[in-house]
Amino acid sequence: MQFHHHGYVSGDPRVLPAEGTGVDRPVELPDEIDVLIVGSGPAGMLLAAQMSQFPGVTTRIIEKRDGRLVLGQADGIQPRSVETFQAFGFAERIIAEAYNIGWMNFWGPDPERPENIVRTARTADYAYDICEFPHLIVNQARVLDYFAEAAADGPGRILPDYGVEFTGLTVHDAGEHPVEVRVRHVAGPREGEERTIRAKYVVGCDGARSGVRDAIGRTHVGGISAHAWGVMDVLVNTDFPDWRTKCAINSEAGNILHIPREGGYLSRMYIDLGEVADDDNHEVRKTPIEAIIAKANAILHPYAIDVKEVAWHSVYEVGHRITDGFDDVDAGSTAAPRVFLTGDACHTHSAKAGQGMNVSMQDGFNIGWKLGAVLTGRSPESLLSTYGAERRPVAQQLIDFDREWSTLMARKPEEISDPQELATYYLATAEFPSGFMTQYTASMITGTDAHQGLATGFPLGKRFKSAEVVRVADGNVVHLGHHAKADGRWRVYAFGDESGAGVDAWAAAAEPLFARFTPTAADVDAVFDVKAVYRQAAEDLDVTCAPALFQPKTGPLGLTDWEKVYASGPSKWTAADVFADRGLSADGVVIVVRPDQYVAAILPLTAVDELAGFLEGAFLPAS
């Protein structure tokens, strides 16, 4: 964590100095704003936290609820989401608070006495095999709390405007603020009042029944299956030994997906309520909690739960829907979009794969920095078209995966030939539910894969997988990727050649290139945070001899930044060798990483012209 950069600060360094619109931010929703976020769920709150890093942009987030979410439905947190939390500064706190999924157990009918369940398989969860972050379970309300804190503590000081309902919008052809948005105050002193505000961009993060989606004429395509599930968060006493372990339970009486929750006592159960008759007309949704508990006990036999408190429960029929467009621009048009949809507004599915909140957050992460880049003049408006192009395929993958997983979870015992099958499937597909399968294809912000061979462990278009390295200035082992905060900046890593001379030559050649796209009034690393990772051992390097590009003097005091020069392990504190572990070429390599942590370009140290070409496509020259 870097601070004292603008002079000594005494208080919490997580609270950044207010800047721009964060200074004297008006309490009332202004008439004209740059970005309006509709809805304060996971996508919207992450987006608010991201926009708070662009204090030159006026961003507001409206929410019809009159305050903080008290009880959230989502709770599954992929490792990719924890990685994202790290970038927003709260991973260590939420990890301490959450349930860590270490294992998944599988239960099926006892072959001897099929009315009883027995444990049939046990598999380690995938998280730590895939990255350094765990797979967590924690209430969505707490995730939102942390993002709200990040939004409030960022330079933009963004707070949600609670009690404000979106009622409609019109996109005009011209004007500085072409989106006319109609809202209604539904709580607070202005309750009942209707207003019109003008925005440059609107992001609909308003859930499965999105009003923004309706307003731009997009439709949610798909349907619901004839299979119903009850879900409950309960505090119980029980003789079921796996109450604190994630389980898939398949019994003659039906299925349960059992997920322990944070805090050591609570668990969530998804309880199979079976097929729904064609003429049911959603009557199944009225199933009382007593019936759901009774069903759970039937499935758990010979074990039983004695429910002491029901924190939340619901009944739903599994649905799979995707929206026919993620922005307001029709196919074939080259216009830049003005309105975007994220999260449940564009993809809905079952809850059981624990994916919804996670994919929604990545929607928000994807659109956030792009809006910031366009509104601060760093990148052309065309950047915004990449949002839908990138996120729609991810939503489709999600729907497909969830359909397969929820079907597998709903099978009858006689449909299962091998009790290990579900465990095998769970592990084999782990990269997807971990959140690491997303791979963006070539675009103005994803370059050519011609040089992938120089860095086989950093696949182009996938998220940059962090690695432990040694910080030369202090010899500490740190995670290279964890230095990349969600501050809207791009990261460029120059990994060294054998002697290190190639990195130094690259730095000299590339420095004016980065300067071309960085405002002269800003810090030299305001747009590109460029770091070197040398092959030499840290103790053989002198940080003060590194090229100036890696020792910028920034901030009002012009202080040297000591945290841009790294060496590879292994060292006393880590076995990691990033060059070997990520398959990096002996000739060195440059990795360009987007603000949302995806690998955008892979280039030889000698290919500064090619780097220039990439940057010219993604950025506007600074004025």
Next chain:
Amino acid sequence: MQFHHHGYVSGDPRVLPAEGTGVDRPVELPDEIDVLIVGSGPAGMLLAAQMSQFPGVTTRIIEKRDGRLVLGQADGIQPRSVETFQAFGFAERIIAEAYNIGWMNFWGPDPERPENIVRTARTADYAYDICEFPHLIVNQARVLDYFAEAAADGPGRILPDYGVEFTGLTVHDAGEHPVEVRVRHVAGPREGEERTIRAKYVVGCDGARSGVRDAIGRTHVGGISAHAWGVMDVLVNTDFPDWRTKCAINSEAGNILHIPREGGYLSRMYIDLGEVADDDNHEVRKTPIEAIIAKANAILHPYAIDVKEVAWHSVYEVGHRITDGFDDVDAGSTAAPRVFLTGDACHTHSAKAGQGMNVSMQDGFNIGWKLGAVLTGRSPESLLSTYGAERRPVAQQLIDFDREWSTLMARKPEEISDPQELATYYLATAEFPSGFMTQYTASMITGTDAHQGLATGFPLGKRFKSAEVVRVADGNVVHLGHHAKADGRWRVYAFGDESGAGVDAWAAAAEPLFARFTPTAADVDAVFDVKAVYRQAAEDLDVTCAPALFQPKTGPLGLTDWEKVYASGPSKWTAADVFADRGLSADGVVIVVRPDQYVAAILPLTAVDELAGFLEGAFLPAS
């Protein structure tokens, strides 16, 4: 982290439900209180956080300053202190914020050109070799912020009474509240007002010029040396390559102890100002900052610092003083003490070994739970006499260590025969400055060492060194010691014999014993948190079959606690084997640990009578 125990909670689980005096806590200082803490430094604030866990006790903390400390002088954080922060719930946050000392470098005169310094030795810092926590540098003000938060969020909801100055006290012979304390409001609406309040106990945490110490007639014994040091926290640009590494610099121009600080830019320098003339009369303390900087540059030659901002600076002469008694009871008297001294009020020394704040916090940790235990009727008043008996030898060790270290740091180059010598000394003595050398001797709360052979890795009287184990309920690898929060409870660990039958038999025999010292109205684990660690692999154990002692049903809902049954690794996630790593007997062993984490008793599983004898000495039967 365990919560939802009293039913589902939606908000921050670190904020515990208010209880007792924390419900409707009066804003004004009451006329009668149980515990008055004087001073809100590290010892006082830790003590407040600890007392907040005893909401049945009325505790107030007065501080003459009118608000939060803005700029603290201490900054060195031993691993033992980080371990303590873990127990108070904020280790992960302060680690993320602090500077981690990975290495220490040594500089001396270049033999070729002795006017220049060169690096002469480099040693890894000791922290991770000694325990799982790092050795940190972070501003004292932030440490106090975190303890203040823990005090405010505990059930007692303790907030400091700022702007209240201690002016004197009288200990009366009788009465419920025998200590009459005189205070003056020195800030706020009641400024100038003088008051008398009555307390059962008073703890002086009021620093080197302690008024409480004077009031009870104790004196600070010792003196100051004729050697002066300048100290400054500065933001600079420099060509000195070790600006971000801890260094001991010995040059012809004098000595510097250089300590990087949190945030990536700031460093602290202790700069040798040389011998002070006999007739100096503290004139040296007026040395201007420009002279200190000039001296630093002379020592650093051929390197130089260009100071951009001085956050803080001071000049001091090294002093070593210890107070002649740590409470108000005279030697030879058997009376129970009513007034205690902690921290700088009883020991002062140089800052350079980075010990002061750490030892002070352990003073507070030591007295806190004892006051809680006596005031809640768990333990006899005689427990309070152990405070001075235990802490005074620790203070003496500290003084001795610091005198040796500060003398070594002040030598001239010609006094140093081996440039590696200081590095060797630094590593060889590492256990002391890490905070792990403290070992309490036999008393009513430290039993016999007759059974030390059953657990060679848990030395009697030293702090319980945590180890990774597997939590049976969920298969997660966790640190056994990290479950022990600073909640005033004792921990009892039953480490298993070969079959586990010995643990189960012990549990049956010991359960009524623990019940004897636990109020019937309280949870069964309110005083003793008893855990089992079996030798068997977690997957071979069924947590629901463990003895009831390890599965208590507690809280208003009578929910089963799943986090008291552990197994030893190694497992998929850890190589640790607590039985091998801590030298535990194949016959099993019981380890009794105090609320401040020190090993109080080591007993065979079969020695329930001996356990009874120990508990009878330390506890009162519950009414």
